[in-house]
Amino acid sequence: MFTHNGRVSVRQVEIFLILQMLNTTILFLPKIAGDYVERNGYILPLLASILGVIYVFCIEGITKRFPKDTLVEFLPKIVPDFVAYIIIILFAVKILIITSLEARMLGEMISQVLLPKTPIQVIILVMLLSVAYLVKSGVEAIGRMGEVLIYFIAVSLVLVFLLVVPHGEYMQLMPFFQTNLRGIGVGTFVVSLIFMPLEIMLMLAGLMKETDKVRRAMLVPVIIVGIASAIIVLLTYVGVGFNETQRQVWPVLTLMQSMSLSGTMVENQEILMMTGWTFSIFIYLSSGVYFTSLIGSRSFKYKRENIFVLPLIPIAYFIAMIPENLVMAYDYYNKFQYYFGIWFILPVPLILAIIARGRRNSHAK
Amino acid sequence: MKNKNDTSNGVTVEDSWHDSENKINIPLSIDLNENIKKINMLFENCMDIVKREVELGTDKKIKIYGVYTDGLVNREVLEHYLLSVAFDYKNSECEIEDYRTPTQIIMQHFSATFDVKEVDKMDDLVKAILSGDTAIFVDQSEKALVIATRGWPGRGVGEPNAESVVRGPRDGFTETIRFNTVLVRRRIRDTKLKVKMMSYGTRSRTDVAIMYMDDIAKPELIKEVETRLNKYVIDGVFDSGYIEQLIEDSWKSPFPQTQATERPDKFAASLLEGKVGIIVDNSPFGIIVPATLNVFYQASEDYYQRWQIMSFLRILRYLVSFLSFTLPGLYIAVLNFQPTMLPTAFAVSIAAAREGVTFSTVAEIIVMELIFELFREAGIRAPGAIGHVIGLVGGIVIGQAAVDAKIVSPMIIIIISLTAICTFAVPDYSLTSAFRLIRYMFIGLSAFLGLYGFLIAFLITLIHLSSLESFKVPYLAPYNISDRNGFNDLKDTILRFPTFMQTTRPIYARAEQRRRLRVNGDNIQDVSPGPNSGVTNGQVDRKSGDETE
Numbered sequence: 001m002f003t004h005n006g007r008v009s010v011r012q013v014e015i016f017l018i019l020q021m022l023n024t025t026i027l028f029l030p031k032i033a034g035d036y037v038e039r040n041g042y043i044l045p046l047l048a049s050i051l052g053v054i055y056v057f058c059i060e061g062i063t064k065r066f067p068k069d070t071l072v073e074f075l076p077k078i079v080p081d082f083v084a085y086i087i088i089i090l091f092a093v094k095i096l097i098i099t100s101l102e103a104r105m106l107g108e109m110i111s112q113v114l115l116p117k118t119p120i121q122v123i124i125l126v127m128l129l130s131v132a133y134l135v136k137s138g139v140e141a142i143g144r145m146g147e148v149l150i151y152f153i154a155v156s157l158v159l160v161f162l163l164v165v166p167h168g169e170y171m172q173l174m175p176f177f178q179t180n181l182r183g184i185g186v187g188t189f190v191v192s193l194i195f196m197p198l199e200i201m202l203m204l205a206g207l208m209k210e211t212d213k214v215r216r217a218m219l220v221p222v223i224i225v226g227i228a229s230a231i232i233v234l235l236t237y238v239g240v241g242f243n244e245t246q247r248q249v250w251p252v253l254t255l256m257q258s259m260s261l262s263g264t265m266v267e268n269q270e271i272l273m274m275t276g277w278t279f280s281i282f283i284y285l286s287s288g289v290y291f292t293s294l295i296g297s298r299s300f301k302y303k304r305e306n307i308f309v310l311p312l313i314p315i316a317y318f319i320a321m322i323p324e325n326l327v328m329a330y331d332y333y334n335k336f337q338y339y340f341g342i343w344f345i346l347p348v349p350l351i352l353a354i355i356a357r358g359r360r361n362s363h364a365k
Numbered sequence: 366m367k368n369k370n371d372t373s374n375g376v377t378v379e380d381s382w383h384d385s386e387n388k389i390n391i392p393l394s395i396d397l398n399e400n401i402k403k404i405n406m407l408f409e410n411c412m413d414i415v416k417r418e419v420e421l422g423t424d425k426k427i428k429i430y431g432v433y434t435d436g437l438v439n440r441e442v443l444e445h446y447l448l449s450v451a452f453d454y455k456n457s458e459c460e461i462e463d464y465r466t467p468t469q470i471i472m473q474h475f476s477a478t479f480d481v482k483e484v485d486k487m488d489d490l491v492k493a494i495l496s497g498d499t500a501i502f503v504d505q506s507e508k509a510l511v512i513a514t515r516g517w518p519g520r521g522v523g524e525p526n527a528e529s530v531v532r533g534p535r536d537g538f539t540e541t542i543r544f545n546t547v548l549v550r551r552r553i554r555d556t557k558l559k560v561k562m563m564s565y566g567t568r569s570r571t572d573v574a575i576m577y578m579d580d581i582a583k584p585e586l587i588k589e590v591e592t593r594l595n596k597y598v599i600d601g602v603f604d605s606g607y608i609e610q611l612i613e614d615s616w617k618s619p620f621p622q623t624q625a626t627e628r629p630d631k632f633a634a635s636l637l638e639g640k641v642g643i644i645v646d647n648s649p650f651g652i653i654v655p656a657t658l659n660v661f662y663q664a665s666e667d668y669y670q671r672w673q674i675m676s677f678l679r680i681l682r683y684l685v686s687f688l689s690f691t692l693p694g695l696y697i698a699v700l701n702f703q704p705t706m707l708p709t710a711f712a713v714s715i716a717a718a719r720e721g722v723t724f725s726t727v728a729e730i731i732v733m734e735l736i737f738e739l740f741r742e743a744g745i746r747a748p749g750a751i752g753h754v755i756g757l758v759g760g761i762v763i764g765q766a767a768v769d770a771k772i773v774s775p776m777i778i779i780i781i782s783l784t785a786i787c788t789f790a791v792p793d794y795s796l797t798s799a800f801r802l803i804r805y806m807f808i809g810l811s812a813f814l815g816l817y818g819f820l821i822a823f824l825i826t827l828i829h830l831s832s833l834e835s836f837k838v839p840y841l842a843p844y845n846i847s848d849r850n851g852f853n854d855l856k857d858t859i860l861r862f863p864t865f866m867q868t869t870r871p872i873y874a875r876a877e878q879r880r881r882l883r884v885n886g887d888n889i890q891d892v893s894p895g896p897n898s899g900v901t902n903g904q905v906d907r908k909s910g911d912e913t914e
Binding site (some may be wrong): 011114115122126127137282 | 702703706814815816817818820821824825827828830831832839841844845846847848
């Protein structure tokens, strides 16, 4: 009636993308934005949303031509097989690396806030095994899981908002709009990489129930996350202070630590608020492992789409353990995102769409 | 002693009459003596079976052979409406010629009941005899008669023990299937309420009734229920619990995937929502499918009292059910790994209470949890009065003694007691059983990784629930498919909206039957439940309705 069709609804895709975009980057987004436009950092996510819309149209440009296909199926129809396989392999490797680095960042965060004495290897491995459990249940389960987790994340965000707004130091935002255009341009591009999870739509669009609503499924998350990110940046500046934001590695975490619910039985409430963010990362990791596995199984034409899940876990683990420490992990993560984040949300889909259009390639034909 | 029917290879003649599913595959004979011989062989050494051969009529005698099970028949029906009429019968040649077969004569004259039918299979006859009906074999006829004479001592309709209410009907299901179907029929006087009967268990031949609203339940759901019921061949079924476990989606899950209820009002209400009900003879629990997590938090009383208080109680139920499996784990995680989360005064108080206690917090929790489970089990199994004593001894005497002896700290007693009370506040027992089990996962992971472990345990539980289905309906529905019915299904979840607002049936119902409440006089075609409901202006929207689900 509702299940066992390996497909996800528009709403599930929207939530799925929102959760993925609220990944680790959000935790240091205020710092990145501040680096380019200083105290006006909150305008960058809004401007980045415009770029996000461009990414949406690029990806939709190619996926709408092959409504029921994933990248693995439609790529060989557009370019020669060997080129297609190279692109597919690069895509899978890229997803796996960024997923692994995300796992490492999560491990570092958990280690810093919750488990300073526990080896980070244990933290990462436990999370990856939990991810494997979800991924083995298939894309429907991931979609449903996202629909439940979004409630927790929404509550966390609203809580942060309500606690910071009354006590914010709004003078931190002054002076308004005194920045250079180059900073805005580059900053907008860098911040727009928070929409990198849109690349997943190259695979996910083919798994949607209503393939005619791919654009909507991407636009809604871009707009919501753009606004949410702007609010988070703004709240961090007024809650932590701009200078302090620039000093911290994860200023949003500092923001959470600065909050307190007076009169409650619980102290150190940032731990509770971090829960929402951890759920978001969990969905991000699940998505990474799932789609890497899906690329593998579809490339080798296996019926079981989760056949590569367990072999991928140790690979992801070892990649996650490559950086020697937090600083190096942070550096790797930023550089990887900076240099490779854009490829599958703008150039690749755009070029593929142009070629497909030139060759009059589409699923219908 | 060797059976007189034994053949050379050790297989009795009687054995050879049964197929692999224990059905009797022998035809009825036109010769009454032949049928008597077969019946005697089939019921050899069955002293509870009453058999008698009599001749009816005067001018033209008809030989008949009656068989029934002593104790399973209503003797009043048998003697007053069948036997006394039969023995007084005086027929004539012309009368006999008016009818085609001897069985039709019997049906016309001797059965003062509507419920009599001709049967031509020995298997059906034997099943009827063992179910309390009376079988009449007639000489020179290839058919026999089955007369409904069922009647046995049974428990009367009583108040449900597991689902009592302050306000609401007091009648509950009993062990007799026909009483139970009647209790439902009394509530839904509609020809669309269908009751399909089937027999389950090759030896027990237990009656099973599948009940549904023909125009509301989705055909694919009804078919799925029938398919699953026919999937296994089992020797005996003695409670609906057998069926429940055979038809559920995932045997690995501790969570109930069907809803068991003793309440006919709840059962009937579920049928009106498009679900399918299963009633099993000898079981006072009916089964309802599909069952999602949400329904286990719904009590019948929720709909009989005002929505404000019932919504409040719903919130409370969700909260306490969460605590019922997380509280011990949370306590361990906070106390062992994040004590800074506690206010200083509270943390000092706990530390003072723990002074002198030799065991670790984890050991304390696990030991006390197991002891509590022991008390619970002993309390249930022990006879009534002793059960209460066990509760007193366990709860007060041993608890106090354990604290005094510094085996456990007072805080642990509070945590375990609170957890137990939380467990009892959830309306459905089978759901709390699942919580009792997963509680240990929370304890283990929290002991291992503190709050991170607690979070992982929570995620694992959510993953499991997200991947779980009940008859192809996501277990977490409507929370994760809330948009499918225009968000209307959320009106009966954590909050119970006022009755007049609950205008639509849940997603289980057919799209064209979603509307369940409207203002009198309104055209049903004027109302549209929501953008994705599948119903627009009374028509099924094929693009957004069932087809896309």
